[in-house]
Amino acid sequence: MALRKLLDEIILADGGDNWWKPELFQKNTLTKIPSELEILKVPSAEHENYNCFIYVFGLGEDKKFIRECNGFVYDTFFQKLIDEGLLEYTNNPQKGDYILYRDSKNYPNKIAHIGVLDDDEMVVSKWSWGPLFRHKVLDVPESYGDDLSYIKSISKERAIELYNKYKEFNKKPKPN
Numbered sequence: 296m297a298l299r300k301l302l303d304e305i306i307l308a309d310g311g312d313n314w315w316k317p318e319l320f321q322k323n324t325l326t327k328i329p330s331e332l333e334i335l336k337v338p339s340a341e342h343e344n345y346n347c348f349i350y351v352f353g354l355g356e357d358k359k360f361i362r363e364c365n366g367f368v369y370d371t372f373f374q375k376l377i378d379e380g381l382l383e384y385t386n387n388p389q390k391g392d393y394i395l396y397r398d399s400k401n402y403p404n405k406i407a408h409i410g411v412l413d414d415d416e417m418v419v420s421k422w423s424w425g426p427l428f429r430h431k432v433l434d435v436p437e438s439y440g441d442d443l444s445y446i447k448s449i450s451k452e453r454a455i456e457l458y459n460k461y462k463e464f465n466k467k468p469k470p471n
Contacts, residue, residue, distance in 0.1 A: 315424035398440030
C-alpha cells in the first residue's frame with residue numbers, strides 16, 4: 296500500500312503546516328496530491344477550519360458551531376455518543392452513513408478518522424484540518440488504520456442537540 300504511506304508523508308511534511316494552512320497547501324502540497332483522490336474543497340482559513348467529525352455531522356458551514364468548538368470535535372466525544380447508544384453501528388451501511396477508521400494495532404481505543412459513505416466504494420471525508428476529499432474506502436493515510444466500522448448517520452440538528460448535551464466529553468485525547 297505505497298499510496299497510504301505516501302499520504303502520511305504528504306500530510307506530515309514540514310510539521311503539517313503545508314497540509315492545513317491554505318496558502319501553504321496551494322503552494323507546497325496541491326501538486327503532490329495523488330490522482331486517485333478528488334479534492335472537493337481546499338483547506339479553509341484557520342478561523343473557519345474544522346475536522347472530519349464536524350464534517351460528518353454536516354456542520355462544516357456552521358460558523359457559530361465551529362467557533363464554539365474551535366474547529367474540533369474529538370473522537371472522545373464521538374465515542375461517548377457510541378457508548379451511550381446515541382449513535383448506532385450498522386452492518387448494512389447506506390449512502391450518507393459514517394465510516395470509522397481505527398488503527399487497532401497502535402491506538403485501539405481511538406477513532407483515527409471518519410467519513411461519509413458516498414456509495415459502496417467511495418467516501419467523502421475531511422482529512423484533519425486539510426482538504427475535503429472524495430476517495431476510495433482505503434485510499435486514506437496508513438495512520439488511519441485498517442479497522443473499519445459503520446455508523447448510521449444523524450441529522451445536523453440532532454448532532455447539535457447531542458453536542459450541547461455532551462460537550463464536556465469533547466476533549467483532546469491524551470497521548471498513549
